[in-house]
Amino acid sequence: MLRAFGKKLLLLIVFMFALSVIVFFLARLAPGDPLLAYYGEAAERMNAEQRMAAMARLSLDRPIPAQYVSWLKSALAGDFGISHQYKRDVLSVIGALWKNTLLLGGVSYVLTFVFAGLLGIFCAAKEGSRVDRVIYRVGTATSVIPSFFAALLLILIFSVNMRLLPTGGAYFIGGGGAGDRAVHLILPVAVMILSHLWYYAYMIRNRMIEELRRDYILLLRVKRLGALRILFRHCLRNALPMIITIMAVSVPHIIAGTYIVELVFGYPGIGTLTFESARYRDYNMLSVLTLITGLVVLVCNVAGQELSEILDPRMRHDEVIEADEYAE
DSSP states (O other): OHHHHHHHHHHHHHHHHHHHHHHHHHHHHSSSOTTHHHHGGGGGGOOHHHHHHHHHHTTOSSOHHHHHHHHHHHHHTTOOOBOTTTSSBHHHHHHTTHHHHHHHHHHHHHHHHHHHHHHHHHHHHTTTSHHHHHHHHHHHHHHTSOHHHHHHHHIIIIIIISOOSOSSSSSOTTOOOHHHHHHHHHHHHHHHHHHHHHHHHHHHHHHHHHHHTSHHHHHHHHTTOOHHHIIIIIIHHHHHHHHHHHHHHTHHHHHHHHHHHHHHHTOOSHHHHHHHHHHTTOHHHHHHHHHHHHHHHHHHHHHHHHHHHHHOHHHHHHHHHHHHHHHO
């Protein structure tokens, strides 16, 4: 177990290092003026000498490999530089917004899988019925609607026409209470759920159907156990490792969906900040945001695998057998 943990930790470090190199070099090789983020329109009026001085001030006058080495040394010491756009420490800017993204993504994540689990189990129990076919068709239709289009449609209906909900933002000016935030989350969370609900519900449905068709289910029915008891106590328990794996793998999808929803609704979060950093070539900010996103995705995937192995020890046993066979 210690060797497996060490291997995963080493792979995590290697991946993060490779990701930092790729993002760092691609960002600096992208077309555009890197001085616009820091100096704004004044950068366009600089002469050659002024531009050279400005580039030196931001440490952009050296070759890219030298810039990366310098940035990496500072990052390992906990200094990720300043944001060229906000003129503040990168971590302080992120610290003011990450809670908004965590709130939106967390609520959407939990509700999506609660509804997906209930819907998947219900459809599995009603397999082949008219209700199952109707839900299948409606779910398939809603799952292919782009999230940005669904967001605009809901804004048009509930914000513009009915005037029931705000068009965007995280709270009203001068507000920020629990009720205020909850009202602003309704439409973004609804878009997130509509975009992901049926995809995961369908996967859970199929896994539950596989369990319902196994031989031990027939034996349980012969023993006259209740349908709900069979469904939740036996089928769901055996399907749980796969469901947890799906939940772990879904983190990148949820994060990507959250970023898109933030842009459409003007929600002040990490997604909006990432877009602005790429748009204005805010190198330090973009590098840190990309690394944070990559780290979250990797940690969630590893955690999902570990939880699956805890719930179903046979998975770890199979891996040990395969490793032994490979060693032989």
